[in-house]
Amino acid sequence: MSPNLSRRDLLRLASAAAAVPILSSCAGAPPAQTAESGTFTAYWNAGHDYQAYRKVIAEFEQANKVKVNLQKYQWPDLRTRLLADFASGTVPDVVEEPGGWVQEFALSGNARSLQDYVDRDGAAIGFPADWRPATVERNSYQGKVYGVQLHLTCTLLVYNKAMLSEAGVEPPTTWDELLAAARKLTKGDVYGIALNQDHAYANPWLLQAGVRHYDPATRQVLVPHDAAVAAMQFQADLIHKHKVAPVPVSSTDYSGPQKLFSAKRAAMIITGPWDLGPIRQTSPDIDLGFAAPLENDEQATNAAGTSLLVPAKAARPDLSWDFIKRITALEVERAATKEVGMLMPRVAWAELPEVRSDPAIKAFADALAVAEDSSQEVRLTGQFGKFDEELKKMYQSVLIQNEPAAAAIEQFAATAQTFLR
Amino acid sequence: MSVLRPRTLSARYARTAYLFLLPAILFFAAFFYLPIGNVVSTSLMTGPQADRFAGLDNYAQALADPAVRHSFLVTLAFAVAVVIGSIVIGLALAMALDQPLRGRVAFRVMLLVPYLTSVAIVGLLWRNILDPELGVLNRTLSAAGLPEQQWLNTHPLLTIAAVTLWQGVGYTMVLFLAGLQGIPETYHEAAMIDGADAWRRFWRITLPLLAPTTLFVSVMAVISGLQAFGQAYIITNGGPGDATDLSVFHIFNVAFRTRDFGYASAQSVLLLVVIVAFTLVQLRAGRRGEVQY
Numbered sequence: 001m002s003p004n005l006s007r008r009d010l011l012r013l014a015s016a017a018a019a020v021p022i023l024s025s026c027a028g029a030p031p032a033q034t035a036e037s038g039t040f041t042a043y044w045n046a047g048h049d050y051q052a053y054r055k056v057i058a059e060f061e062q063a064n065k066v067k068v069n070l071q072k073y074q075w076p077d078l079r080t081r082l083l084a085d086f087a088s089g090t091v092p093d094v095v096e097e098p099g100g101w102v103q104e105f106a107l108s109g110n111a112r113s114l115q116d117y118v119d120r121d122g123a124a125i126g127f128p129a130d131w132r133p134a135t136v137e138r139n140s141y142q143g144k145v146y147g148v149q150l151h152l153t154c155t156l157l158v159y160n161k162a163m164l165s166e167a168g169v170e171p172p173t174t175w176d177e178l179l180a181a182a183r184k185l186t187k188g189d190v191y192g193i194a195l196n197q198d199h200a201y202a203n204p205w206l207l208q209a210g211v212r213h214y215d216p217a218t219r220q221v222l223v224p225h226d227a228a229v230a231a232m233q234f235q236a237d238l239i240h241k242h243k244v245a246p247v248p249v250s251s252t253d254y255s256g257p258q259k260l261f262s263a264k265r266a267a268m269i270i271t272g273p274w275d276l277g278p279i280r281q282t283s284p285d286i287d288l289g290f291a292a293p294l295e296n297d298e299q300a301t302n303a304a305g306t307s308l309l310v311p312a313k314a315a316r317p318d319l320s321w322d323f324i325k326r327i328t329a330l331e332v333e334r335a336a337t338k339e340v341g342m343l344m345p346r347v348a349w350a351e352l353p354e355v356r357s358d359p360a361i362k363a364f365a366d367a368l369a370v371a372e373d374s375s376q377e378v379r380l381t382g383q384f385g386k387f388d389e390e391l392k393k394m395y396q397s398v399l400i401q402n403e404p405a406a407a408a409i410e411q412f413a414a415t416a417q418t419f420l421r
Numbered sequence: 422m423s424v425l426r427p428r429t430l431s432a433r434y435a436r437t438a439y440l441f442l443l444p445a446i447l448f449f450a451a452f453f454y455l456p457i458g459n460v461v462s463t464s465l466m467t468g469p470q471a472d473r474f475a476g477l478d479n480y481a482q483a484l485a486d487p488a489v490r491h492s493f494l495v496t497l498a499f500a501v502a503v504v505i506g507s508i509v510i511g512l513a514l515a516m517a518l519d520q521p522l523r524g525r526v527a528f529r530v531m532l533l534v535p536y537l538t539s540v541a542i543v544g545l546l547w548r549n550i551l552d553p554e555l556g557v558l559n560r561t562l563s564a565a566g567l568p569e570q571q572w573l574n575t576h577p578l579l580t581i582a583a584v585t586l587w588q589g590v591g592y593t594m595v596l597f598l599a600g601l602q603g604i605p606e607t608y609h610e611a612a613m614i615d616g617a618d619a620w621r622r623f624w625r626i627t628l629p630l631l632a633p634t635t636l637f638v639s640v641m642a643v644i645s646g647l648q649a650f651g652q653a654y655i656i657t658n659g660g661p662g663d664a665t666d667l668s669v670f671h672i673f674n675v676a677f678r679t680r681d682f683g684y685a686s687a688q689s690v691l692l693l694v695v696i697v698a699f700t701l702v703q704l705r706a707g708r709r710g711e712v713q714y
Contacts, residue, residue: 249574250573250660251657385678393663401574
């Protein structure tokens with residue numbers, strides 16, 4: 001047979017090459033549904049479809065004579081869809097975002113300023129007066145409000161009371177106490193503590209060591225450097241040196257520690273209110289304890305939580321604002337907390353009887369007083385995506401692959417310098 | 422008009438053929454060639470909206486980017502493992518199931534089922550099986566008195582290549598099985614009369630006559646290996662660190678996490694060029710080794 005390619009071969013080859021799916025993915029995902037006049041489209045996190053919100057949505061539909069199309073996604077899929085929508089120009093009316101996107105999209109011109117609505121209705125709905133100041137700041141850009149905080153969460157050390165009691169261990173309050181407790185609690189196939197593979201869980205440690213992600217004045221990352229190295233190395237040592245924590249496994253799933261805790265294979269985990277439901281469901285016999293945020297150089301934990309934004313090209317911003325107003329009302333916050341134990345950003349929420357009387361919610365609500373947002377400065381550079389990707393590599397190389405923290409952070413800082421110039 | 426009413430018989434045949442091809446051509450044009458054209462044009466742009474002309478800057482940046490180079494090398498290693506594994510295991514299974522065994526149809530079906538399952542389901546399934554603390558595999562090893570393994574931490578790339586093989590080898594087996602059944606039995610009979618043992622018959626008859634199948638399998642395995650995405654996305658999220666940062670996963674992150682569509686598009690075009698180059702080389706090399714019978 002001739003070694004030369006026939007025309008048919010070339011056609012086959014061209015077809016095979018055309019199968020490169022990434023090309024079509026990068027060319028843009030399928031466009032969003034055209035905004036119909038009678039349909040109001042909201043992009044929502046799949047885990048936040050609460051009955052409390054459904055009730056508000058029904059009222060919103062009745063008041064505005066529209067049908068709400070609540071499209072539910074996991075965060076990465078929501079982002080993929082939203083970016084494709086921005087490219088196509090057909091956007092949803094309102095978007096729930098996981099924290100950080102509001103400023104990113106304000107910076108890129110994809111989010112609409114809500115300042116005119118805030119000026120008009122702010123006093124009536126208690127915005128920004130009744131929102132914790134940090135939640136307003138993280139949703140503002142150049143002095144204008146672009147988003148409204150929907151949930152405000154943080155992480156705490158959650159422990160199995162029976163295990164600690166059996167080992168004669170008091171809930172730890174500092175890193176040293178944590179290590180001592182974890183050593184006592186580790187026996188057989190039970191670990192004292194389980195750390196998360198998700199790099200976002202490095203934030204409480206970094207904050208407790210007084211580390212900021214980025215200092216705009218010096219343009220340095222993870223400062224002070226020595227404290228960052230110590231924080232990362234402490235976590236790695238729990239796993240590799242002291243062997244009081246299992247090696248996490250890299251994946252898209254952040255529920256690994258919760259599963260170990262539920263299986264009584266770990267006595268302590270650092271987590272937020274989102275893991276309490278699964279633990280109570282799978283292991284109702286576990287008596288949960290909640291420690292105050294740990295203290296090292298300072299007592300701190302990381303602030304997180306979702307916000308609502310309106311795309312710049314949204315066709316009916318008045319409706320979007322009405323939706324935001326209704327779903328962030330104090331009574332809705334109260335109902336959502338009662339339903340699923342979610343933490344909320346209103347100052348008045350923290351004083352509700354439902355919050356004060358539930359030990360779990362109260363523990364998290366109290367911790368919000370020392371919760372900080374660690375990545376705001378990076379977000380305002382417009383390079384948060386790259387920063388976060390490199391932070392993930394650094395975190396996993398230290399915790400999973402046991403690279404020395406000093407070398408990994410140095411490498412991370414060098415890479416970050418290339419795009420944070 | 423000559424176009425509508427061809428004068429010669431061959432022209433009429435050609436017109437009929439093109440009419441039959443038209444739906445496929447339109448489909449490919451709409452869903453593949455136009456997006457490819459769009460990607461090529463986007464690759465010349467920059468900015469979060471890909472709205473500023475950058476010329477060939479994205480290509481120059483990609484060629485000099487150590488992260489791109491790393492992800493390409495990771496992908497190449499993954500593709501090599503998948504290609505070799507597909508051919509060796511697929512052929513071995515095909516030869517085993519080409520024998521008159523009891524229940525061989527059931528075995529063939531069992532081996533093909535993973536191929537019919539989506540990569541997302543396979544990924545989630547294996548992620549749970551391989552979990553070092555709660556996974557079934559380590560529990561089984563432990564029960565058998567064997568040491569537990571950190572599969573996804575110590576050999577992450579090899580592990581996702583193995584999962585890919587587990588999923589795809591049934592399809593390769595079917596292809597080889599079809600190839601084996603197309604080899605006339607008379608060649609084997611003649612070789613046996615001449616005193617050739619089974620090993621010799623495999624090397625001198627079976628393998629050369631399977632060359633077209635092997636070529637097809639290797640071309641498809643290289644293409645799918647270089648395009649692999651779901652394994653990294655579902656099982657490892659590219660980690661630990663960047664150990665399983667496959668090219669397409671890397672490109673996806675550049676586009677949808679760091680929001681640089683121009684740069685992601687340039688990397689996509691470069692990957693396309695690499696895939697086409699590999700395929701051409703394979704086709705040329707493979708055709709030289711083909712045996713006619």
